[in-house]
Amino acid sequence: xxxxxxxDFTPSAGFTPPTRFAVPGRISVNNLTAATWQRATLTxxxxxxxxAATFRFAVPDWEGxxxxxxxxxxxxxxxxxxxxxxxxxxxxxxxTGHIELTLDHVDGxxxxxxxxxxxxxxxxxxxxxxxxGFFAWPGDRPALLVGAGSGVVPLMSMVRHHRARGLSVPLxxxxxxxxPEELIYASEYGAETTPVFTRTAPEGVxxxxxxxxxxxxxxxxxxxxxxxxxxxGSNGFAEHASRLLVDAGQPVDRIRIERFG
Amino acid sequence: xxxxxGFTGRPRVRNDGLPPGQYDAGDDWxxxxxxxxxxxxxxxxxxxxxxxxxxPRTWNWDEAHALPPxxxxxxxxxxxxxxxxxxxxxxxSLDAFLDTARPAPEATHVIAYSHTGYTANLPLADLTGGRxxxxxxxxxxxxxxxxxxxxxxIVPHLYFWKSVKWIAGLRLLDHDEPGFWEQNGYHHRGNxxxxxxxxxx
Numbered sequence: 001x002x003x004x005x006x007x008d009f010t011p012s013a014g015f016t017p018p019t020r021f022a023v024p025g026r027i028s029v030n031n032l033t034a035a036t037w038q039r040a041t042l043t044x045x046x047x048x049x050x051x052a053a054t055f056r057f058a059v060p061d062w063e064g065x066x067x068x069x070x071x072x073x074x075x076x077x078x079x080x081x082x083x084x085x086x087x088x089x090x091x092x093x094x095x096t097g098h099i100e101l102t103l104d105h106v107d108g109x110x111x112x113x114x115x116x117x118x119x120x121x122x123x124x125x126x127x128x129x130x131x132x133g134f135f136a137w138p139g140d141r142p143a144l145l146v147g148a149g150s151g152v153v154p155l156m157s158m159v160r161h162h163r164a165r166g167l168s169v170p171l172x173x174x175x176x177x178x179x180p181e182e183l184i185y186a187s188e189y190g191a192e193t194t195p196v197f198t199r200t201a202p203e204g205v206x207x208x209x210x211x212x213x214x215x216x217x218x219x220x221x222x223x224x225x226x227x228x229x230x231x232x233g234s235n236g237f238a239e240h241a242s243r244l245l246v247d248a249g250q251p252v253d254r255i256r257i258e259r260f261g
Numbered sequence: 262x263x264x265x266x267g268f269t270g271r272p273r274v275r276n277d278g279l280p281p282g283q284y285d286a287g288d289d290w291x292x293x294x295x296x297x298x299x300x301x302x303x304x305x306x307x308x309x310x311x312x313x314x315x316x317p318r319t320w321n322w323d324e325a326h327a328l329p330p331x332x333x334x335x336x337x338x339x340x341x342x343x344x345x346x347x348x349x350x351x352x353x354s355l356d357a358f359l360d361t362a363r364p365a366p367e368a369t370h371v372i373a374y375s376h377t378g379y380t381a382n383l384p385l386a387d388l389t390g391g392r393x394x395x396x397x398x399x400x401x402x403x404x405x406x407x408x409x410x411x412x413x414x415i416v417p418h419l420y421f422w423k424s425v426k427w428i429a430g431l432r433l434l435d436h437d438e439p440g441f442w443e444q445n446g447y448h449h450r451g452n453x454x455x456x457x458x459x460x461x462x
Binding site: 014015017018019020021022023025028029030032034035036037072074075076077078079081082083084085086108110114118119123124125126128131132133134135235238239242243245246252255256257258259260 | 262263264265266267268269270271273281282284291292293294295296297298299341342372374375376377378379380407429430432434438441444445446458459460461462
């Protein structure tokens with residue numbers, strides 16, 4: 001691991017705006033690592049839901065990442081055309097020399113379409129990263145994770161990290177999906193997770209959006225030092241969930257948001 | 262890099278307006294702010310220009326609207342690879358604000374900051390000469406809050422993270438100081454035509 005800082009990253013001296021930034025980076029990022037393209041070899045594909053699958057890559061020179069970080073991935077066509085996308089990293093930090101991404105099959109998506117219909121173990125792509133420190137969770141603070149759809153991907157890296165390291169710091173996950181068959185990582189969740197189903201639910205489970213009641217139930221259980229909230233999903237979901245958190249008393253400067261785009 | 266086996270990509274459209282590595286997002290306009298969208302009323306909005314200027318100055322909503330109207334009509338480019346064509350932002354040219362504050366000869370760089378505390382650094386030269394605006398309209402309506410309303414900076418010839426939402430002010434400096442994303446591995450200038458995405462590009 002090249003990233004060791006576990007406190008909010010504050011730049012050295014210099015200009016400070018009148019309002020302290022709501023969500024300072026949690027870690028400093030290695031700019032050289034962020035700028036270097038590396039070869040990644042697909043080693044395994046696992047289906048998660050009818051629309052999402054996990055792709056495991058061998059990246060021998062991977063410098064390590066923290067849960068919540070993302071990378072940039074690019075594909076090149078025979079005529080030189082290049083397509084690149086940002087993807088959150090699903091796997092926790094480990095020393096296996098592998099990383100995992102979980103990708104939705106986006107309608108008409110040229111990159112996700114390639115992954116879902118063409119890619120097979122042995123194929124090579126290029127990645128660079130890890131990128132961005134503001135959504136990283138070093139495992140130091142109580143974490144309240146709220147995600148929808150494939151927005152759960154960076155949050156799952158946090159859940160897996162929490163388990164793998166046997167961390168005692170509180171962690172809760174509120175995850176929204178259209179229905180049980182669309183719930184990514186369904187078999188991996190434990191007592192820390194509350195699934196919410198918006199279209200169809202198992203017998204006896206209510207159908208509806210993430211609500212004030214869900215958020216109130218989590219915030220009522222306030223750990224020492226309060227929660228650091230991480231929200232990930234579509235912009236519509238992120239706006240909805242972050243407003244619920246603010247309305248329930250979660251401080252604005254303790255809400256980090258990663259929106260699809 | 263090597264050719265990716267079996268990858269063809271979307272149909273090639275000749276589009277001289279598309280910088281390298283970008284795609285046309287069409288009608289979509291993704292929102293990528295890292296913080297909660299602030300609840301900021303026009304009456305509360307202020308915009309300050311200070312630092313290395315002859316006359317530090319703060320404008321309120323009405324004072325900013327009293328400046329000569331100016332609009333940007335054209336394209337915008339996000340570092341996450343989408344570009345959006347044919348947008349219109351209405352407001353006032355940043356030159357009108359800077360002409361009042363009068364940058365000192367030694368001013369070379371600017372930190373633009375938002376009412377949420379977000380920051381981005383820019384060379385002063387990228388903000389003058391009719392290339393930057395403070396805007397409060399998108400299309401024919403008010404700029405939506407999630408896109409930076411009531412008012413944001415736009416610097417459309419650079420990647421859009423430089424176009425600070427909920428703009429609160431500019432501090433003029435005689436040196437370059439990295440802003441939020443620039444401290445997080447992103448390029449100091451962010452010219453999409455030279456594909457300056459990350460530090461070292």
